[in-house]
Amino acid sequence: MALDEPAGIASSQRRIVTGAEAMALAYELAGVRIAYVFPITPQTEVLETMVRSQRVRVIPSDSEFNAIASATGVFWGGERCAIYTSSQGLVLMSEVMWEVAGNRLPMVMGVFNRALRGPAWTLGPQQNDSLFMRDTGWLQFYGETAQDIFDFTLLAMRVAERVCLPALVCGDGFYLSHQKEEIEIPDEAAVRAFVGELAIPDLPDSSRPATFGGVVTTAQQYFRLSERMHRDVVGSQDVFLEVAKGFEVLFGRRRTLTEPYEMDDAELVLMASGATCGAVREEVKRRRRRGQKVGLLKLCSIRPLPVGELVRHLRPGQKAVVLDRNVAAGTGGIFHCEISAALRGLVDDLVLLGCVTGLGGVDLTPEAAGELIDYLAAAGPAQQGLVHFLDETGLHAVGRTERCD
Amino acid sequence: MRLTASELGIRPFSNDRYFGGHGACPGCGAVSMLRQVMQTVGPKAYYFILASCAGSYFPGEFTVCDSSIIFTVYAAGFAEAEGMSQALELRGRTDETVVAYSGDGGAFDIGLGGLSGIAERNANVLVIVNDNQGYQNTGGQQSGGTPRGIITKSTQPFHQVPAAARNRKDLLELLAAHRVPYLATASAAFPRDLDAKLRKALTYKGFKLVHVVTACLNWGFESRLAIRVARLAVETGVHPLYEIEGGRRYRLSYEPTFAPLEDFTRLQRRFQGVDLALLKQDIAERWEDLRYKAARAWPASARQSA
Numbered sequence: 001m002a003l004d005e006p007a008g009i010a011s012s013q014r015r016i017v018t019g020a021e022a023m024a025l026a027y028e029l030a031g032v033r034i035a036y037v038f039p040i041t042p043q044t045e046v047l048e049t050m051v052r053s054q055r056v057r058v059i060p061s062d063s064e065f066n067a068i069a070s071a072t073g074v075f076w077g078g079e080r081c082a083i084y085t086s087s088q089g090l091v092l093m094s095e096v097m098w099e100v101a102g103n104r105l106p107m108v109m110g111v112f113n114r115a116l117r118g119p120a121w122t123l124g125p126q127q128n129d130s131l132f133m134r135d136t137g138w139l140q141f142y143g144e145t146a147q148d149i150f151d152f153t154l155l156a157m158r159v160a161e162r163v164c165l166p167a168l169v170c171g172d173g174f175y176l177s178h179q180k181e182e183i184e185i186p187d188e189a190a191v192r193a194f195v196g197e198l199a200i201p202d203l204p205d206s207s208r209p210a211t212f213g214g215v216v217t218t219a220q221q222y223f224r225l226s227e228r229m230h231r232d233v234v235g236s237q238d239v240f241l242e243v244a245k246g247f248e249v250l251f252g253r254r255r256t257l258t259e260p261y262e263m264d265d266a267e268l269v270l271m272a273s274g275a276t277c278g279a280v281r282e283e284v285k286r287r288r289r290r291g292q293k294v295g296l297l298k299l300c301s302i303r304p305l306p307v308g309e310l311v312r313h314l315r316p317g318q319k320a321v322v323l324d325r326n327v328a329a330g331t332g333g334i335f336h337c338e339i340s341a342a343l344r345g346l347v348d349d350l351v352l353l354g355c356v357t358g359l360g361g362v363d364l365t366p367e368a369a370g371e372l373i374d375y376l377a378a379a380g381p382a383q384q385g386l387v388h389f390l391d392e393t394g395l396h397a398v399g400r401t402e403r404c405d
Numbered sequence: 406m407r408l409t410a411s412e413l414g415i416r417p418f419s420n421d422r423y424f425g426g427h428g429a430c431p432g433c434g435a436v437s438m439l440r441q442v443m444q445t446v447g448p449k450a451y452y453f454i455l456a457s458c459a460g461s462y463f464p465g466e467f468t469v470c471d472s473s474i475i476f477t478v479y480a481a482g483f484a485e486a487e488g489m490s491q492a493l494e495l496r497g498r499t500d501e502t503v504v505a506y507s508g509d510g511g512a513f514d515i516g517l518g519g520l521s522g523i524a525e526r527n528a529n530v531l532v533i534v535n536d537n538q539g540y541q542n543t544g545g546q547q548s549g550g551t552p553r554g555i556i557t558k559s560t561q562p563f564h565q566v567p568a569a570a571r572n573r574k575d576l577l578e579l580l581a582a583h584r585v586p587y588l589a590t591a592s593a594a595f596p597r598d599l600d601a602k603l604r605k606a607l608t609y610k611g612f613k614l615v616h617v618v619t620a621c622l623n624w625g626f627e628s629r630l631a632i633r634v635a636r637l638a639v640e641t642g643v644h645p646l647y648e649i650e651g652g653r654r655y656r657l658s659y660e661p662t663f664a665p666l667e668d669f670t671r672l673q674r675r676f677q678g679v680d681l682a683l684l685k686q687d688i689a690e691r692w693e694d695l696r697y698k699a700a701r702a703w704p705a706s707a708r709q710s711a
Binding site: 033065066081096098204206210 | 468479
């Protein structure tokens with residue numbers, strides 16, 4: 001491992017890559033030797049990048065369902081396995097997703113978010129595919145940039161193996177999967193040193209026969225296993241920060257589950273995940289030039305829900321809005337629902353609104369983010385009872401008890 | 406055919422690899438097959454168990470055999486087994502066997518895509534299909550392996566669903582079309598034949614499958630008769646014993662006595678009131694097809710090598 005002496009930071013090179021290439025590179029540099037793949041837009045770029053690798057055995061599966069099933073088998077055999085998908089592919093995997101988490105296998109899967117076949121087919125980005133897996137026990141990290149995708153793929157491996165839970169690394173389809181950015185790619189030896197060897201405490205071993213994943217004898221056992229998974233997901237906040245410390249020492253980048261931008265004296269706060277942060281950051285920059293005290297709090301995970309960090313960054317008296325590129329029909333944005341439920345009783349006197357944006361790949365422009373900031377500035381507790389939708393035609397609010405005509 | 410326990414190589418209470426304490430139904434026709442499979446495959450093996458009756462053969466909390474058991478959600482077992490075989494190969498653990506153990510529902514229906522996938526990729530996996538001709542773990546509903554015309558808990562009255570309108574899938578023909586290294590049928594009532602086929606299967610690196618028809622109590626016979634019913638399935642020609650190498654070379658491994666079909670059916674409630682004519686016609690046609698294929702000469706190169 002080559003170290004820059006004074007800083008102790010691993011040497012790296014700057015390369016221009018897409019988010020898809022960043023993801024494939026992260027797996028490859030981590031020494032993953034096998035990948036199970038199945039094509040789906042917009043994830044196919046990752047597949048095509050990895051196929052060019054001389055070191056990863058890329059096996060084309062017959063469906064996403066069987067791809068993740070095979071990846072599970074690879075982990076049972078004591079090897080890491082690369083796997084990535086989008087949209088319908090992820091939903092097709094859902095039965096196995098529960099099994100992987102329940103078996104406590106630390107699989108790390110990449111997702112380039114794409115809207116599901118709900119009201120129609122579309123290729124546009126939307127996070128309902130990965131958020132459909134919210135309750136499975138998988139950790140879920142969300143990236144805004146190709147660098148995020150690269151870093152979180154490595155971080156997720158370590159965190160997943162520490163807490164014995166699988167993890168998704170998600171980025172908006174096309175915005176991240178297909179656009180090129182310059183990112184920092186560290187030395188392979190440093191990456192290897194960071195991720196280490198796969199360590200799973202309890203794997204099938206023919207010299208010690210045992211049964212894995214069978215039927216429980218009592219309901220109480222199932223209850224306790226479920227409670228433990230919940231505790232471990234919550235606890236992964238601290239584990240992440242510990243792992244991130246090692247990451248910072250080695251690579252010189254500080255990674256956290258939320259990233260504040262202009263938050264110090266912010267009176268208005270916009271919270272967002274993924275590529276949405278780009279447009280919001282641009283508008284926050286413009287507003288700051290005009291002296292308006294606006295800030296952005298970027299959300300890098302929903303599992304664990306970074307409650308500890310949110311409580312540190314948010315202050316009484318602020319007005320905040322959570323932007324969601326997803327919708328749970330009937331309740332609104334999923335990050336918003338989660339955060340409002342979690343903060344109840346923890347941060348006083350906070351006006352917290354929810355705003356659904358970007359569904360099906362509708363572009364969120366800085367100007368639209370500006371419209372939302374103006375709305376937030378004028379809003380009060382009464383607006384908390386509304387679900388807001390922001391699209392190319394502007395901002396519309398729907399009451400939670402509103403009836404259809 | 407009568408064999409003693411020592412002739413079978415089965416020594417209960419001593420060197421058995423599958424022992425007491427399992428939760429199979431008393432009189433289950435599959436556990437004697439499973440015991441034989443485990444005896445032959447040996448202890449250095451991992452069994453991926455698709456959701457099936459085998460959920461009760463292997464309790465979750467303690468072990469009743471000297472191999473490792475991994476339960477999978479229904480359709481995932483074949484692909485999981487393939488993934489593990491890949492990992493074992495990468496790690497140089499080539500002395501271990503990966504087995505996927507499925508019922509007929511898993512292999513014929515819900516997992517057929519995965520089975521076809523690992524066959525196409527020639528995964529180094531031994532597949533055992535425990536075919537009890539229906540979804541028996543849930544009480545006996547119709548599967549793609551249920552013979553035509555017979556009564557199950559999800560079969561509508563005979564006059565509503567004409568027997569001619571559906572047929573049992575021919576699993577081996579489906580897989581032969583994938584040109585996999587080794588396929589065979591076997592029976593719990595013919596343990597030497599089963600043992601020989603398993604041994605031959607394990608000489609191949611790649612995909613191999615042994616399809617065993619086992620008698621299930623849901624068929625409606627006295628619980629002491631499971632092996633007799635399995636034997637009659639073979640002797641009446643219902644379940645031919647044969648093997649296919651390379652998807653081309655057929656070999657009939659046992660010539661049955663062709664006892665009247667009624668000898669088999671009258672022991673079971675599921676055939677009550679069923680017109681056997683269609684079944685008899687199916688059996689006759691199947692044997693004609695098998696004999697034709699077994700008689701066909703192929704050059705040695707048609708046998709797919711490992």
